[in-house]
Amino acid sequence: MNGIPGLRGTEHIGFTVPDLDQAERFFVDVIGCERVYNLGPFTRDDDWMQVHLGVHPRTVMRELRFFRCKFGPNFEIFQYESADGQAPQPRNSDIGGHHLAFYVDDFDTALEYLKSKNVEIMGEPTASRSHSEGQCWVYFKSPWGMQFELVSFPDGKAYESGSAVKLWHPAHPEL
Secondary structure, eight states, X not given: XXXXXXXXXXXXXXXXXXXXXXXXXXXXXXXXXXEEXXXXXXXXXXXXXXXXXXXXXXXXXXXEEEEEOSSSOEEEEEEEEOTTOOOOXXXXXXXXXXXXXXXXSOHHHHHHHHHHTTOEEEEEEEEOOGGGTTOEXXXXXXXXXXXXXXXXXXXXXXXXXXXSOOOOBTTBTTO
């Protein structure tokens, strides 16, 4: 058997934002998440921050807020005062670059909703081909420039058609 014994899946994804209030408005008012709790501030006079979090030992974690966004992993969102400066938002092509994808039942309705909220949409929707045929997606940005993806594949993806192993599917959430 390979992997971490007892692994069930992803519980949460943590990321840092420049302004927690702005991030909360975006995640709650636009995306539809719910804040579960908040903690902080955290500051230490020893090397705990460096040893446990990999940041400068005098960095202050102003606050973290924990959000639940329907099904899937929770979000643990941080705001730091970095003692040694902060790097800009990474691009997808940078080491550590990333995006978060939100699955929706009705792609067109969800896209129109984001546009009505003045969310920056990156290009036009793309219909996937090859292994992901059946999927439609488009990237969009948060107010602080973090990239997200809106994705839907209501009839499944091509790679599932000949496979005995099925991943989560909107028509069969019990899988």
